[in-house]
């Protein structure tokens with residue numbers, strides 16, 4: 001059961017509606033409203049596509065506009081606006097579940113919203129429900145570990161140079177659409193195995209090993225690379 005006036009941050013997993021936790025499903029079945037961030041209002045949210053099969057048909061959907069921009073002022077205003085809309089609903093005693101792709105704790109815009117809501121709500125009014133991260137789903141698809149034994153694992157947000165950490169054998173490069181040529185250059189220099197995973201568990205899923213000769217064009221934003229070297 002969901003609690004009146006409570007805010008839930010729900011990790012819905014990477015794409016496959018079966019890769020969502022029982023706990024998340026339980027919240028989605030009983031919550032009053034579901035909030036989804038949208039970079040473009042004319043497109044369906046991927047997180048909502050995953051979650052909707054678990055929600056009652058009459059659930060209230062709140063679409064929160066989040067422009068894809070690095071302009072801090074624009075982003076702050078959008079998050080403040082989203083927080084205000086959510087607080088308005090919570091103050092009427094209704095519960096709200098905000099959806100995030102994968103897990104809410106990893107490079108998720110949920111964090112910005114959470115920081116604003118923490119100023120207005122008590123800790124007991126906020127519950128974050130973890131989800132399966134895209135990197136775990138990608139590793140599972142290729143039946144490979146992310147790390148074994150005492151090996152370290154480094155997760156990069158894509159903008160950092162992968163060649164800065166030559167001693168780390170296992171890397172995950174998120175948001176890789178920003179710098180795939182750099183990943184490929186590093187692969188040629190250091191050897192090793194790299195798997196490009198796009199839209200894991202979603203329509204358009206593509207998973208393949210990258211070769212040293214590879215010439216890459218643009219890749220989908222929902223792509224990551226697993227490197228073992």
Ligand SMILES: C[S@@+](CC[C@H](N)C(=O)[O-])C[C@H]1O[C@@H](n2cnc3c(N)ncnc32)[C@H](O)[C@@H]1O
Pocket residue numbers: 014015100101102103104105106107108109132133134135173174175176197198199200201202221222223224
């Ligand atoms: C803003 S981060 C969100 C990460 C997410 N919170 C998680 O736990 O996986 C977005 C990046 O996650 C990765 N990503 C998310 N979903 C993915 C999927 N289904 N397949 C491949 N990569 C995905 C991509 O690297 C994308 O650029």
